[in-house]
Amino acid sequence: MIYREAGDYKLTYGADAQTFPIKGDRWAYWLALAFAAAVVPLFLTDYLAFALLVPFLIYVIAALGLNLLLGYCGQLSLGTGGFMAVGAYAAFKLMTAFPGLNIVFVIILAGLVTAAVGVLFGLPSLRIKGFYLAVATLAAQFFLVWLFTRAPWFFNYSPTGMITAPTRTLFGVPITGPSASGVSVYLFCLGFVVVLAWLARNLTRGSLGRSWMAIRDMDIAAEIIGVNPLRAKLSAFAISSFYVGIAGALLFTVALGAAEASEAFGIDKSFLVLFMVIIGGLGSILGAFIGAAFLIIGPVLLKLLLVNNLGWPTDLAAHVEVMIIGTLILVFLIAEPHGLTALWRTLKEKLRLWPFPY
Amino acid sequence: MSISDARALQVQQMESADADIFTTPDGRRIGGPILEMRNITLRFGGVVAIKDISFDIREGEIRAIIGPNGAGKSSMLNVISGFYHPQEGEVWYRGMRRARMRPYEVAREGIARTFQNIALFEGMSVLDNIMTGRLNHMKASILAQAVWWGPAAREEAEHREKVEKVIDFLEIQHIRKTPVARLPYGLKKRVELARALAAEPKILLLDEPMAGMNVEEKEDMSRFILDVNDEFGTTTVLIEHDMGVVMDLSDRVVVMDYGKKIGDGPPEEVRNNQAVIDAYLGVSHDDA
Ligand SMILES: Nc1ncnc2c1ncn2[C@@H]1O[C@H](COP(=O)(O)OP(=O)(O)OP(=O)(O)O)[C@@H](O)[C@H]1O
Ligand SMILES: [Mg+2]
Numbered sequence: 001m002i003y004r005e006a007g008d009y010k011l012t013y014g015a016d017a018q019t020f021p022i023k024g025d026r027w028a029y030w031l032a033l034a035f036a037a038a039v040v041p042l043f044l045t046d047y048l049a050f051a052l053l054v055p056f057l058i059y060v061i062a063a064l065g066l067n068l069l070l071g072y073c074g075q076l077s078l079g080t081g082g083f084m085a086v087g088a089y090a091a092f093k094l095m096t097a098f099p100g101l102n103i104v105f106v107i108i109l110a111g112l113v114t115a116a117v118g119v120l121f122g123l124p125s126l127r128i129k130g131f132y133l134a135v136a137t138l139a140a141q142f143f144l145v146w147l148f149t150r151a152p153w154f155f156n157y158s159p160t161g162m163i164t165a166p167t168r169t170l171f172g173v174p175i176t177g178p179s180a181s182g183v184s185v186y187l188f189c190l191g192f193v194v195v196l197a198w199l200a201r202n203l204t205r206g207s208l209g210r211s212w213m214a215i216r217d218m219d220i221a222a223e224i225i226g227v228n229p230l231r232a233k234l235s236a237f238a239i240s241s242f243y244v245g246i247a248g249a250l251l252f253t254v255a256l257g258a259a260e261a262s263e264a265f266g267i268d269k270s271f272l273v274l275f276m277v278i279i280g281g282l283g284s285i286l287g288a289f290i291g292a293a294f295l296i297i298g299p300v301l302l303k304l305l306l307v308n309n310l311g312w313p314t315d316l317a318a319h320v321e322v323m324i325i326g327t328l329i330l331v332f333l334i335a336e337p338h339g340l341t342a343l344w345r346t347l348k349e350k351l352r353l354w355p356f357p358y
Numbered sequence: 359m360s361i362s363d364a365r366a367l368q369v370q371q372m373e374s375a376d377a378d379i380f381t382t383p384d385g386r387r388i389g390g391p392i393l394e395m396r397n398i399t400l401r402f403g404g405v406v407a408i409k410d411i412s413f414d415i416r417e418g419e420i421r422a423i424i425g426p427n428g429a430g431k432s433s434m435l436n437v438i439s440g441f442y443h444p445q446e447g448e449v450w451y452r453g454m455r456r457a458r459m460r461p462y463e464v465a466r467e468g469i470a471r472t473f474q475n476i477a478l479f480e481g482m483s484v485l486d487n488i489m490t491g492r493l494n495h496m497k498a499s500i501l502a503q504a505v506w507w508g509p510a511a512r513e514e515a516e517h518r519e520k521v522e523k524v525i526d527f528l529e530i531q532h533i534r535k536t537p538v539a540r541l542p543y544g545l546k547k548r549v550e551l552a553r554a555l556a557a558e559p560k561i562l563l564l565d566e567p568m569a570g571m572n573v574e575e576k577e578d579m580s581r582f583i584l585d586v587n588d589e590f591g592t593t594t595v596l597i598e599h600d601m602g603v604v605m606d607l608s609d610r611v612v613v614m615d616y617g618k619k620i621g622d623g624p625p626e627e628v629r630n631n632q633a634v635i636d637a638y639l640g641v642s643h644d645d646a
Contacts, residue, residue: 199505203500206498206503207496207498208500210482217481218479222490224461224465225465225554226493226494227490227493228462
């Protein structure tokens with residue numbers, strides 16, 4: 001009985017509402033954070049950063065955003081790619097219009113712009129739900145990508161139709177542009193992830209989070225007990241889009257450096273983030289991390305294993321990867337809608353009783 | 359009606375209300391009408407669910423609504439909740455004519471309820487479900503909640519304390535952290551009552567709170583309803599099929615049949631009313 005909650009008594013309601021009520025979990029969390037911030041940068045190569053960890057962190061933010069909307073408030077959106085594009089193009093316009101603006105503010109403002117756009121496209125949720133809402137957000141996805149490829153103002157009339165991130169520094173260290181190092185970009189993204197995950201956790205344990213979950217579980221009953229559906233749904237769309245917009249802005253500015261809407265933010269990105277949320281676990285902050293790790297780091301590891309270690313041809317490995325991920329999504333949709341997080345929780349429940357299961 | 363007429367009516371109402379205050383034999387204080395339904399008619403297409411019904415609910419009383427299946431009882435609660443909007447008639451609340459309201463606005467005015475078919479939030483724990491009952495009282499801004507400093511954390515602890523009192527009152531401490539989806543039916547009904555009580559309502563609407571319960575569970579639930587009314591003076595509107603329960607709990611009874619009101623008065627009087635007896639004869643009831 002190493003992992004236990006017995007003897008870990010809560011004396012105040014505040015302590016009972018903690019993010020990690022069990023001491024062991026709290027330690028694990030601080031250790032993981034210290035490891036990510038202090039140890040990882042020591043051996044981080046540019047390849048490892050840009051191919052693996054930076055995209056992972058950015059997709060954690062996107063998955064957090066969609067999870068707030070879908071996992072907590074029950075509103076399905078297939079427009080994630082489009083909203084990421086809004087964040088990216090907002091960041092681009094801000095960087096080029098105000099060259100002196102600090103990159104941190106650029107990213108946050110891009111998130112706010114996306115939040116406003118998200119509210120606009122969230123309006124139909126007041127009238128329609130489920131399948132029909134999903135179709136409406138799908139329309140948003142196609143409309144936004146079309147807008148960013150067709151209206152030259154958004155890409156500053158560049159002849160290629162691409163947007164390119166100019167170099168920006170933070171404390172004198174380049175964060176965007178070709179000279180930015182893997183370590184600095186990684187730490188920059190890690191900062192956003194830590195803060196945004198913490199905010200998401202707080203929002204979901206308070207009254208706003210409860211009104212979201214009430215709408216998700218039974219919207220009519222929620223309204224009758226006093227939840228204003230307009231406020232609950234639109235706040236979920238706004239905050240979710242804020243996260244997704246930040247993810248899009250980061251993907252463009254620090255990860256890709258240059259982007260074109262239909263290629264970087266197509267419908268495949270909407271589904272990628274959706275699958276992360278489903279595999280990681282609906283309605284769970286930890287799920288966003290697990291889901292993003294699974295779909296960003298997983299394929300790279302699988303490819304390393306199959307191609308480099310077992311000597312399989314690249315195209316065969318790619319097929320196997322698609323098959324494994326497809327199967328997993330089906331399995332989770334049917335067997336465990338709360339995703340890997342729920343499996344983890346079951347394991348912990350078992351562990352708590354171990355070695356005496358009765 | 360002109361404004362001065364309305365004003366005069368309101369004053370008249372309050373005067374008559376004052377004159378009506380009395381104390382029941384068991385020592386509960388019953389006030390004047392807190393809620394009045396006036397000539398309510400509700401139609402669904404061709405179906406007339408409620409036909410020109412008027413009755414009032416006095417502050418502090420337990421008011422039962424009875425009637426055979428499909429009589430329109432739940433529809434009446436839905437009108438009070440603002441979920442259905444009657445084609446004709448007026449709802450007067452605390453001496454004022456109520457404008458057309460959304461259900462969440464009605465809840466904010468101090469009307470809480472339970473549902474005939476349990477409507478708990480299945481994805482949440484018992485504690486979180488009951489905490490949703492406090493949503494109308496929680497004021498911390500989104501920003502304060504996001505950073506969880508000062509006001510938000512303090513507010514959360516304060517409301518948790520209120521909720522714990524309700525949990526103690528209904529004797530459900532042991533299932534506090536259980537996901538509601540795992541609870542048996544009887545306990546779900548009790549958690550639903552807890553959620554409604556957590557709102558500290560002025561009027562509590564209960565739609566068949568004892569349906570499908572065994573004798574022991576019914577006794578518990580009856581005791582809770584009486585205790586709530588006794589201790590907090592909560593005005594209670596109760597839909598119930600079990601005549602024994604209705605006789606025991608209620609101060610006054612409205613009887614509905616096919617959308618019409620066929621009786622209104624103290625339980626003994628209603629039980630001996632010929633129209634009521636006729637309505638119940640030949641109508642099969644699952645648990646009447
Ligand atoms: N949303 C609705 N749409 C159409 N008809 C409805 C609706 N709600 C209620 N009705 C009809 O109104 C009538 C009264 O229904 P209601 O549910 O109020 O009855 P009840 O007295 O609560 O019955 P029970 O004892 O079975 O709960 C029924 O004929 C019902 O079919
Ligand atoms: Mg009914």
